[in-house]
Amino acid sequence: MPTQTTRSPATTSPVAAQAVAPQRLRNFIAGEPVDGVRGFDKTNPVDGSLLAVVHEAGAEQVDRAVAAARAALEGPWGRMSVADRARLLRRVADVIDRRAEELIAAEVGDTGKPETLARDLDVARASANFRAAADTVSAAGLDSYLTEMPDGRRALNYAVRKPLGVVAVIVPWNLPLLLLTWKLAPALAAGNAVVVKPSEETPSSATLLAEILVEAGVPAGVVNVVHGFGADSAGELLTSHPGIDGVTFTGESSTGSAIMRAVAPRVRPVSFELGGKNAAVVFADADLDAAVAGLARSSYLNTGQVCLCTERIYVERAIFDDVAAGLAEQARRLRLGRPEDPATTTGPLISQAHRDKVLAHLALAQEEGATVLAGGGIPALGGELDAGSWIEPTLWTGLENSHRTMREEIFGPVTSLVPFDTEEEAIALANDTEYGLAAVTWTSDLARGHRVAQRMRVGMSWVNTWYLRDLRSPFGGVGLSGVGREGGRHSLDFYTEPTNVCVQL
Numbered sequence: 001m002p003t004q005t006t007r008s009p010a011t012t013s014p015v016a017a018q019a020v021a022p023q024r025l026r027n028f029i030a031g032e033p034v035d036g037v038r039g040f041d042k043t044n045p046v047d048g049s050l051l052a053v054v055h056e057a058g059a060e061q062v063d064r065a066v067a068a069a070r071a072a073l074e075g076p077w078g079r080m081s082v083a084d085r086a087r088l089l090r091r092v093a094d095v096i097d098r099r100a101e102e103l104i105a106a107e108v109g110d111t112g113k114p115e116t117l118a119r120d121l122d123v124a125r126a127s128a129n130f131r132a133a134a135d136t137v138s139a140a141g142l143d144s145y146l147t148e149m150p151d152g153r154r155a156l157n158y159a160v161r162k163p164l165g166v167v168a169v170i171v172p173w174n175l176p177l178l179l180l181t182w183k184l185a186p187a188l189a190a191g192n193a194v195v196v197k198p199s200e201e202t203p204s205s206a207t208l209l210a211e212i213l214v215e216a217g218v219p220a221g222v223v224n225v226v227h228g229f230g231a232d233s234a235g236e237l238l239t240s241h242p243g244i245d246g247v248t249f250t251g252e253s254s255t256g257s258a259i260m261r262a263v264a265p266r267v268r269p270v271s272f273e274l275g276g277k278n279a280a281v282v283f284a285d286a287d288l289d290a291a292v293a294g295l296a297r298s299s300y301l302n303t304g305q306v307c308l309c310t311e312r313i314y315v316e317r318a319i320f321d322d323v324a325a326g327l328a329e330q331a332r333r334l335r336l337g338r339p340e341d342p343a344t345t346t347g348p349l350i351s352q353a354h355r356d357k358v359l360a361h362l363a364l365a366q367e368e369g370a371t372v373l374a375g376g377g378i379p380a381l382g383g384e385l386d387a388g389s390w391i392e393p394t395l396w397t398g399l400e401n402s403h404r405t406m407r408e409e410i411f412g413p414v415t416s417l418v419p420f421d422t423e424e425e426a427i428a429l430a431n432d433t434e435y436g437l438a439a440v441t442w443t444s445d446l447a448r449g450h451r452v453a454q455r456m457r458v459g460m461s462w463v464n465t466w467y468l469r470d471l472r473s474p475f476g477g478v479g480l481s482g483v484g485r486e487g488g489r490h491s492l493d494f495y496t497e498p499t500n501v502c503v504q505l
């Protein structure tokens with residue numbers, strides 16, 4: 001099936017003429033909307049209808065965006081006190097809350113996710129991210145040491161935190177506003193200026209956020225948005241630009257590699273949140289109802305399009321059949337439908353191209369001998385929804401860690417159940433992956449919970465819950481899942497360069 005994201009001249013696109021505001025999405029540079037070099041269509045994954053024609057930035061627009069960010073650093077923004085920056089970030093949070101309905105509409109339009117999810121997760125987290133960054137930067141102290149040398153000399157050392165400079169912020173399509181603000185808020189708290197490249201699949205909320213930042217009083221040029229694709233487009237133009245001082249990126253591991261290569265000649269710092277093939281381990285002593293409900297959430301939230309989603313579930317043999325029956329039932333009960341229907345639990349995949357990828361994995365799983373317990377194909381929803389990128393929440397058994405289905409990230413509402421017999425075996429199975437983002441342990445034995453959680457080779461290890469977050473905690477992965485940590489002071493560490501001052505006393 002051909003992808004519905006196509007490129008066409010910005011001014012002559014046949015669909016542009018039909019577009020009504022705000023369907024023409026332009027770049028945002030130095031406080032102004034700016035045309036791109038050509039347009040591309042953004043379609044609604046719910047029903048395939050056209051949502052927007054987006055202006056793709058070329059080299060000239062990316063140059064202008066980087067120059068605008070640099071100029072902003074040299075202006076009043078570069079001299080603003082921490083207290084004033086924190087006040088400004090809180091104002092941004094207030095404007096986000098006031099304009100929440102517009103942001104929800106933008107996010108729902110681009111992704112097709114249920115309105116309830118956009119409201120409770122994506123947009124709620126956008127303002128929370130700004131408030132958390134304001135709190136963190138307000139509380140951050142200086143690293144300081146009083147040094148006493150053996151020969152009697154004494155010195156005061158203190159490290160002044162300076163912004164990294166112009167930061168490229170590149171984000172994916174699954175939680176577009178949540179992940180953008182998760183990076184943007186601490187970057188601004190630390191005094192940086194940024195150029196944002198949202199995903200080509202989700203250009204709307206970033207464009208609206210740029211307007212909100214201006215309304216809140218963020219000076220022109222501090223936040224610039226360029227639209228486009230990755231390779232041979234705005235993404236690559238930005239990451240290979242000599243004017244950027246660092247890149248923060250969330251997306252696929254292979255894209256992380258490409259970005260690392262792009263910045264390597266100029267040795268710029270990177271912060272990467274990448275893919276996962278996350279495991280859950282369910283012990284026979286777990287609260288079965290809580291575990292099954294938790295597994296359904298961790299496997300199918302946001303149509304399985306959360307980097308933390310569980311794609312491998314290892315279950316102690318004694319309760320395997322009960323977990324299988326319970327989770328299959330939960331998968332079948334999910335309600336696929338229009339985002340504005342409050343009964344809808346599950347939206348479509350982001351695009352036809354992504355559905356093709358997930359369908360290829362469904363076919364591969366069949367070849368590898370999987371037994372389908374729930375789902376396994378395209379649902380018949382009827383009417384205009386049949387033109388959307390829908391997929392059934394799917395549950396398999398019969399696969400082993402050696403199968404490709406168990407090793408490659410699928411990033412859809414699909415998960416596999418595998419039995420185990422001992423704690424050691426469960427840990428070994430869970431850790432048998434090149435990725436290392438998140439894991440969940442389900443048990444009612446507290447000591448076992450701590451023991452197993454600590455041995456998971458991941459950045460985030462949950463016990464009897466999933467995706468419960470304190471925004472100050474370190475967030476990130478090991479192995480193919482990323483480089484560095486975000487959250488609270490971990491984000492500040494990336495977005496600042498310390499200069500140590502040593503004064504002999």
Ligand code: NAD
Binds near residue numbers: 252
């Ligand atoms: P992607 O890597 O295809 O794209 C992410 C962003 O990078 C987009 O804006 C894209 O245009 C841009 N990009 C692509 N190629 C580029 C290049 N060569 N140079 C510069 N920019 C480039 O990822 P996606 O499909 O948008 O998102 C899904 C992936 O993101 C999954 O692998 C998922 O696990 C991962 N993800 C990880 C986390 C995390 O916190 N670890 C969070 C969300 C998503």
Ligand code: 6OD
Binds near residue numbers: 174182305
């Ligand atoms: O909740 C967060 O802060 C976060 N970074 C979530 C990432 C989800 C990945 O899809």
